[in-house]
Amino acid sequence: MLRVRTQTARRRLAGKTGESEKNVQFDRQVFQEVDGDTHALSTVALIVEAAELAGPGRAAVLGCGSCTEIPIRLLNENFSYVDLVDLDAQALRIVEAQCRQWADANDGYRFYCTDLTGLISQIVPRAQEIVAAATDPVGCLDDLGNLLQTTAPAFWRPPDEERYSLIVCATVLTQLQATVRKRIGTIFLNRFPHYRDAMSSDERWRRRLWNFARRLEDGFIDHLETLAVPGGIICLSATVRVGWLTKVDAQILTTDGSWIATRTSRLADYLRPWDEIIAEYEWKWPRNEQEGPYWGRLYDVQAIIYRIS
Ligand SMILES: C[S@@+](CC[C@H](N)C(=O)[O-])C[C@H]1O[C@@H](n2cnc3c(N)ncnc32)[C@H](O)[C@@H]1O
Numbered sequence: 001m002l003r004v005r006t007q008t009a010r011r012r013l014a015g016k017t018g019e020s021e022k023n024v025q026f027d028r029q030v031f032q033e034v035d036g037d038t039h040a041l042s043t044v045a046l047i048v049e050a051a052e053l054a055g056p057g058r059a060a061v062l063g064c065g066s067c068t069e070i071p072i073r074l075l076n077e078n079f080s081y082v083d084l085v086d087l088d089a090q091a092l093r094i095v096e097a098q099c100r101q102w103a104d105a106n107d108g109y110r111f112y113c114t115d116l117t118g119l120i121s122q123i124v125p126r127a128q129e130i131v132a133a134a135t136d137p138v139g140c141l142d143d144l145g146n147l148l149q150t151t152a153p154a155f156w157r158p159p160d161e162e163r164y165s166l167i168v169c170a171t172v173l174t175q176l177q178a179t180v181r182k183r184i185g186t187i188f189l190n191r192f193p194h195y196r197d198a199m200s201s202d203e204r205w206r207r208r209l210w211n212f213a214r215r216l217e218d219g220f221i222d223h224l225e226t227l228a229v230p231g232g233i234i235c236l237s238a239t240v241r242v243g244w245l246t247k248v249d250a251q252i253l254t255t256d257g258s259w260i261a262t263r264t265s266r267l268a269d270y271l272r273p274w275d276e277i278i279a280e281y282e283w284k285w286p287r288n289e290q291e292g293p294y295w296g297r298l299y300d301v302q303a304i305i306y307r308i309s
Pocket of ligand 1: 043062064065066068086091114171175176179
């Protein structure tokens with residue numbers, strides 16, 4: 001069990017105007033117990049609940065990664081096919097090797113190593129051309145921003161166009177834009193390496209990235225409906241807030257606050273009024289992924305199970 005110490009950003013002013021400083025309470029420290037296993041356990045419980053609600057048929061796990069938090073064997077028992085989709089070939093190979101060991105459950109899985117957004121194959125070659133022809137970084141960034149704004153996603157569909165009674169998208173929604181953004185960022189910085197800081201503080205570029213991300217996420221949520229059978233169940237989770245974690249000692253981590261990674265602070269705001277929300281959950285996910293001085297990140301995960309009308 002880890003304890004995360006958060007600092008409230010505001011000062012609480014007590015007492016009457018003009019009273020001495022001792023009545024002013026500065027940043028309050030709040031401790032929260034966070035269990036490192038909560039994320040995995042909550043994700044599995046979420047998918048089990050969603051699988052029970054879905055009728056028989058096919059299931060898809062979009063952005064499945066190496067399925068460390070996905071009970072795919074349970075899905076295999078409940079559905080005629082389980083389609084596993086991810087961009088990461090290495091992760092899919094790990095899952096495939098695991099499935100092969102389960103001789104009894106070998107047949108029902110299908111693997112698709114692909115970009116769910118269909119944007120990378122459109123944007124990357126064009127971005128390379130733009131950057132190769134560019135002479136100044138500001139103009140180049142502007143052209144890349146235009147490219148992001150004007151390229152329409154071609155979201156993945158299964159080759160046989162069959163629909164799913166269960167679709168699982170676990171912590172992939174905010175990753176969709178990040179994948180495209182990182183590819184573009186690398187192409188740009190290979191050419192203009194000294195523009196790294198300026199790039200991250202360029203207001204116009206940031207605004208365009210934000211718009212691109214939210215449009216892509218909205219489009220993806222709309223697209224899920226077209227992949228599901230009428231009355232199909234969608235199981236969606238996302239990292240809605242993110243904050244840096246610094247290690248104080250073996251048990252205590254501290255964070256100075258978090259930033260929002262989605263459109264609003266409620267994941268369900270992505271849904272349409274006609275989607276039937278069956279359950280909503282949230283939990284904390286401390287992830288040890290050393291970055292510079294930081295021990296890792298603290299994610300506020302939200303999850304929804306909803307039914308397509
Ligand atoms: C945070 S991981 C989640 C993995 C898994 N869903 C889980 O909960 O254990 C996000 C996954 O999304 C995948 N991903 C990100 N962008 C993608 C894209 N455009 N197309 C397909 N997969 C993508 C990544 O490769 C990664 O495996």
